[in-house]
Amino acid sequence: MKEDSPEKKILEAAKFVFSKKGYSGARMQEIADKAGINKSLLHYYFRSKEKLYDHIFTELTNEFFPDFNKILVSDSNLFKVIEVFFDNHISLLQKNKNIPIFIISELNNNPEKIYKKMLGDFAENSPVALLKVKIKEGIAQGLIREDVNEINLLINMLSLSIFPFLSAPMLKLVSGFSEEKFTLLLEQRKKELPKLIIKSLLPDK
Amino acid sequence: MKEDSPEKKILEAAKFVFSKKGYSGARMQEIADKAGINKSLLHYYFRSKEKLYDHIFTELTNEFFPDFNKILVSDSNLFKVIEVFFDNHISLLQKNKNIPIFIISELNNNPEKIYKKMLGDFAENSPVALLKVKIKEGIAQGLIREDVNEINLLINMLSLSIFPFLSAPMLKLVSGFSEEKFTLLLEQRKKELPKLIIKSLLPDK
């Protein structure tokens, strides 16, 4: 498909508008305008708003979930996995800044849709299961506390990497955070967060 | 205002629908149905959808931001402040489970609106400024590391307490998390998260 073909332009525009305003907030007219084409052409290529949305949904989740899973699949130990996770996951989000708000919104409006998608993408190797194995190994080696739990760990890791992207608009307003300052903050977090999480796993004393 | 007055019923219904579906996803008809009244009555009491939304917006943020601020205003030391924060903040969110998604969405569609609200509510005593003072005290006493930064600390605290509510629908699907199990998770986090954060602040060794 050519770079500036109508399809490409539509998909790009739709991705932008849907991910920013959600399904109900998005307007076909706005997408058409942004793509520089007639509204009818939208329906020519993608029969309906819903079909177009489904395209975007698939596109966005496809470029996100598999990468997300790959990050956790690794043969290194838990500490290394955590280090790599924050670096890769935050980098991934930097390339798709509005994926978090999109997925969180979708999750609230259509939990089943995301769930089905995840079932397909994660199948056997769910992040939760993977973490569980690594944790068991760590405990067996006496490297981490015995009460470490995979769900809590995953929630903490996801919280810390995703939340800044959800609150980015606020950050930008509050502290006069420029785009560059935000980038700096993220780079700093890529290094600090693994330390923070690992410290919390270590046995006391 | 009486408990079951139309106004009350409308506000309750509107709060539910708006916070679940957002402004553009909400339907006046649905609000009317949920309130058990005629759609015209909605317009009789609140001239327009936007006006009604503004009411809800004010109501939701009013019951949230001031409490949020109160939590951080305290004369105890940083560690105590952190402990109290997680307990109170998570409890507050438990009583308003869909506030996080509402505010995050609003933040993305209308950053200025939230910003103005915060400016009014926080005025002089911004949480950021308050944390900064506590951190300085802690550093002066040699209790915490010297490179601790108030923005990062606040982001971490907010991330860890808010994110579970944003991803609750997923949790409920993935691990067959029931409402009770979710509550249990939260109670556990109220105790674990202060430890996690405090550990990350302590000087090495």
Next chain:
DNA sequence: TAATAGTTTGATCTTTTGGTCAAAATTAAA
């Protein structure tokens, strides 16, 4: 109790918005 003010409703209007369609323009094929 009669009159007035306030409340509630159903019908209806208007605007917004997703969607269709025939015709024009463009590209590909014969």
Next chain:
DNA sequence: TTTAATTTTGACCAAAAGATCAAACTATTA
């Protein structure tokens, strides 16, 4: 170069959704 297929457009349609209004109903009060 003519013909056929494909793409693009503008005009229009229909449904959805917010808003209005006069009439009916209820409560207040003079």
